[in-house]
Amino acid sequence: MYRQILYVQWCALRLPVVLLGVLAFALPLLTVTYGGGLEGAPPGQVAQWLYAAQQIGQLVPYVAMLAGVLLGIGSWAPDHAGKHVYALSLPVTRARYVWLRFAAGTTLLLVPVTAIGIGALVATVSVRLPSGVHAYPLALTARFLLAAFVCYAIFFTIAISTRRAALAVLGGIGGLLLADAVLWGFGVGATVTPTVFMWLTNWPGPLSILIGRWALFDV
Amino acid sequence: MSRTFAVGLALVACAGGARAQTGRGAARRSHALLAQAQSLWRGIAVRDSVANARTAWERRARRFDAGPLTVLLPDAVGTETGFRITAGAAEYLRDALPARFLAVRVVVALAATGVDSTVRTERLRNRARIPVGVEPRPDTLADGWSVAAAVAWDYRETLDSTWRGWLPPDLGLGWTPKRDGPATVRELMRGDTRVGAGCLEGKVDACRLWLGLDADTEPYKVRYRPRELQALVSGRWFPTHQSAELAQQCAAEARDACLRLTSLGYLPPIPAGPSPRASFVRFVLTRSRPGALPQALQDRAGSVGDRLVRATGVAEDSLVQGWRAWVLTEGGMPEVTANLRDAWPVAVFAGLLVLAAARSGRWR
Numbered sequence: 001m002y003r004q005i006l007y008v009q010w011c012a013l014r015l016p017v018v019l020l021g022v023l024a025f026a027l028p029l030l031t032v033t034y035g036g037g038l039e040g041a042p043p044g045q046v047a048q049w050l051y052a053a054q055q056i057g058q059l060v061p062y063v064a065m066l067a068g069v070l071l072g073i074g075s076w077a078p079d080h081a082g083k084h085v086y087a088l089s090l091p092v093t094r095a096r097y098v099w100l101r102f103a104a105g106t107t108l109l110l111v112p113v114t115a116i117g118i119g120a121l122v123a124t125v126s127v128r129l130p131s132g133v134h135a136y137p138l139a140l141t142a143r144f145l146l147a148a149f150v151c152y153a154i155f156f157t158i159a160i161s162t163r164r165a166a167l168a169v170l171g172g173i174g175g176l177l178l179a180d181a182v183l184w185g186f187g188v189g190a191t192v193t194p195t196v197f198m199w200l201t202n203w204p205g206p207l208s209i210l211i212g213r214w215a216l217f218d219v
Numbered sequence: 220m221s222r223t224f225a226v227g228l229a230l231v232a233c234a235g236g237a238r239a240q241t242g243r244g245a246a247r248r249s250h251a252l253l254a255q256a257q258s259l260w261r262g263i264a265v266r267d268s269v270a271n272a273r274t275a276w277e278r279r280a281r282r283f284d285a286g287p288l289t290v291l292l293p294d295a296v297g298t299e300t301g302f303r304i305t306a307g308a309a310e311y312l313r314d315a316l317p318a319r320f321l322a323v324r325v326v327v328a329l330a331a332t333g334v335d336s337t338v339r340t341e342r343l344r345n346r347a348r349i350p351v352g353v354e355p356r357p358d359t360l361a362d363g364w365s366v367a368a369a370v371a372w373d374y375r376e377t378l379d380s381t382w383r384g385w386l387p388p389d390l391g392l393g394w395t396p397k398r399d400g401p402a403t404v405r406e407l408m409r410g411d412t413r414v415g416a417g418c419l420e421g422k423v424d425a426c427r428l429w430l431g432l433d434a435d436t437e438p439y440k441v442r443y444r445p446r447e448l449q450a451l452v453s454g455r456w457f458p459t460h461q462s463a464e465l466a467q468q469c470a471a472e473a474r475d476a477c478l479r480l481t482s483l484g485y486l487p488p489i490p491a492g493p494s495p496r497a498s499f500v501r502f503v504l505t506r507s508r509p510g511a512l513p514q515a516l517q518d519r520a521g522s523v524g525d526r527l528v529r530a531t532g533v534a535e536d537s538l539v540q541g542w543r544a545w546v547l548t549e550g551g552m553p554e555v556t557a558n559l560r561d562a563w564p565v566a567v568f569a570g571l572l573v574l575a576a577a578r579s580g581r582w583r
Contacts (some may be wrong), residue, residue, distance in 0.1 A: 050408065095577040102573050133408075144559030146565045154570035158578040165575075203560070206568035213555050 001092065006104040008086075011076045017111050020067050024116035027063060028123040028140070028216050031056045036105045037128050042209075050133065050217060055217035060116070064144050065210070068151020074158040075105040075210055102156060109148055117141035120216055140216050146209045269487060280331035282341050285309035287321035289343065290366055293331045307363025308370065311392050315504055315514040317372050324349050324373065326366050349373045364393055378516060385489065386521045391497025392504075401411045403498045403546055412447050418543065426539045430499060431489030432524035438488040439481040448477040451486055458485075495546075502542040507531040 003136040010017070021035045031053045079087055087097055120137035129135060158166070280291040283305040290305045312321070325346040327334055338344055351369040371390040374382060385405050387394075394403075417425025427433055428442045435441045435469065439448065453470050457463040462483050469478030489496070504512050507530070515530035524535045531538065 016453055033496045050406075098573065098577040102576075136555040139555045143555065143561070146557060146562055150565045150569055157572040160576050204564040206564050209561055209565055210559070213433045218555050 001090075002100055002103060007099045008078060009075060009101070009108060012078045013071065013108060016070045017108050019064070020070065020112040021115040023063055024067070024144070025119040027056065027060060028116060028119040028137075031216050032090040032123045032126050052215045054215045060140065060144060060214045061147050062115075062209045064147035065151045067109060067148040068153075069155050070107055071105050071148075072152045072155025073159045075079060075101050075156055080159075089215070098160065105152060106109075106149065109145075109152055113145045114150065115140060116144050120212075123216060127217070129217065135217055138218065140214065141150040143209060143212070144213065149208055150209060166198060178193055237377060240554045274331050278331055280327070280337040280533065281345075282337065283463065286313075287318045288312065288326070288366075288370070289321075289324075289346070290326040290328075291331050291334060291343075292339055304366060305361040308366035311362070311364060312370060315390065316370065316513050317517065320377070321370070324370065326351050326369060353447045365449040367392060368386070374516075379519045380520075381434075381522055381523060381526075382516060385496065386500070387493035387497045389497075391493075391500035394494070394497035394501045396498075396501075400546065403494045405544070406492055406495055411450065412442070413444055414442055415490055421543065423536045423543075424541050426543055427524065427535065428490070430491050430496060430523060430539070432527075432535065432539070434522035434525075442488070442490050444478060445472075445474050447490075447541055448481070448486070452477065452480065455485075459483075484518035485538055498546050499542050500544050501529060503531060503538070506541065506545075507533070 066158055087094075090097060092100070117137065120135075120140050124135040124137045129136070158169070161169075176193045176196055183192065199205055200212045202208055246506040274545070277295040278293040281294045281301065283292055283301045285305040286303070286309050288305060288309045290301075290308065292301050292304065296304070308326075321388075323346055325338070326349045326514070327342045329350050329352045331337075335347075338346075338348075351366055368389045371392050372388060374385055375390055377514050378386070407415060409415065409418040412429065414425045418429045428435075431438065431442065443451070445468045448470065449470055450499065452466045454464065457466050459523075462480060462485055465476045465483070474530060481488075506580050511530045515526045518526040518529060520526070528535050533541075
């Protein structure tokens with residue numbers, strides 16, 4: 001059953017998956033377009049190169065988010081288009097069907113993850129780093145996997161959620177903003193939205209993986 | 220503007236008066252105009268004096284305390300902001316300066332008025348004043364850093380020449396890993412000196428030389444190579460004819476000229492800039508027992524490194540190694556990581572989401 005679901009999902013999502021794979025492969029290689037021979041490089045060049053590499057590294061979480069959004073929403077696209085008739089015709093429970101869809105989407109997520117891993121390894125092999133500077137191809141790939149996975153899970157759930165759940169989420173966000181406005185109106189210094197954002201993006205917040213350090217080459 | 224208008228009106232009235240000598244009615248009119256101008260003038264003067272009195276009242280010095288730190292700020296900053304500034308400054312200075320130094324000083328905002336009377340009534344007459352040039356607006360005072368920096372500057376002046384030559388102007392108390400860490404790391408990576416490059420590679424001796432921790436008898440010789448001194452000279456401005464001439468000779472690869480130039484004191488004897496040295500101060504402050512830094516700053520024997528070793532009880536090489544690791548990883552730039560610590564929140568959150576998705580959905 002898993003293989004059939006995976007095949008169906010691949011047919012629906014092959015174009016974004018391939019494009020994401022190409023993008024993820026190219027991103028680490030961009031880092032080394034500035035040159036690779038840094039051993040004994042003149043003063044200042046290493047720092048500039050490292051700065052450029054780190055700036056490019058900042059794009060990686062965005063690609064991870066893009067992968068998560070596209071695959072998360074795309075996982076349910078055929079079902080939405082077919083009014084869920086295909087799912088209802090299958091001899092499986094809904095819960096099992098959701099898990100199968102989730103597993104199939106996660107499998108497809110491995111394509112851009114593998115691509116960024118290969119790209120990072122190729123980029124690492126092609127440079128001669130000065131002492132003190134290290135390459136982190138595996139750490140970057142693992143971070144990309146975790147970031148893409150959490151985004152995928154969020155959008156996968158949003159895409160299949162009921163209208164009531166979607167309204168509850170939107171209502172929650174609106175409530176936070178309203179609470180901030182009311183607090184501001186009463187002259188209270190406390191803020192709710194930034195606090196929630198901090199909670200989400202600081203460890204052990206689930207989105208903390210998106211905020212940390214993203215660089216293929218670092219000290 | 221109104222004052223100018225009134226003066227102009229008076230002049231017109233006078234001129235009108237001169238012209239109107241020909242008729243009685245005209246003279247009366249000019250008198251009336253003059254009286255009106257004088258009345259306007261008086262009104263403006265009263266309004267100005269009221270405004271001045273109000274400004275003086277708003278700017279009158281008010282005392283704020285946080286621990287041993289006492290600050291006189293203009294009343295206009297308000298109670299809450301005043302206490303926030305003072306507490307923020309005290310937090311910056313905590314464990315860095317001896318309490319007895321703060322107990323005999325009072326920080327006075329230059330914008331505050333009536334300082335003498337406040338000092339008298341608050342019994343602060345015996346304290347030396349530290350001026351701080353801040354406007355009575357809360358945003359310029361930020362989090363108390365202006366006050367803390369003024370105190371740090373004042374304290375630095377009381378230290379001996381070894382510390383004054385080594386410490387950054389604000390003692391490095393404002394250095395924060397998040398904000399200043401990258402700049403420190405970039406300076407270390409610049410690799411414009413052999414000792415800097417060696418420090419980046421992890422050589423402790425090179426780090427000591429780069430930071431200027433030891434009392435080297437010939438600092439320029441051991442910390443710089445001749446080529447590095449030449450690079451240091453080029454593009455630098457020298458104020459005297461002699462130094463400019465020596466700089467030219469030095470740039471033209473005359474080694475003796477470079478060494479003579481260093482004796483004039485126009486080149487920095489420490490390769491590391493203020494930011495790395497500030498990071499070292501912050502590292503010592505963060506990692507050693509409370510009171511260690513003030514003890515080191517009060518010590519007047521030996522090199523900077525010797526004093527820090529005596530105060531912290533940690534070997535100099537260990538201190539330097541610890542600082543390097545702190546700046547390059549945790550303090551300044553955390554490593555790129557993806558471990559179990561990063562993974563479990565993601566796994567738990569994703570699992571909960573899928574469970575929620577499996578429980579209810581659009582076609583249930």
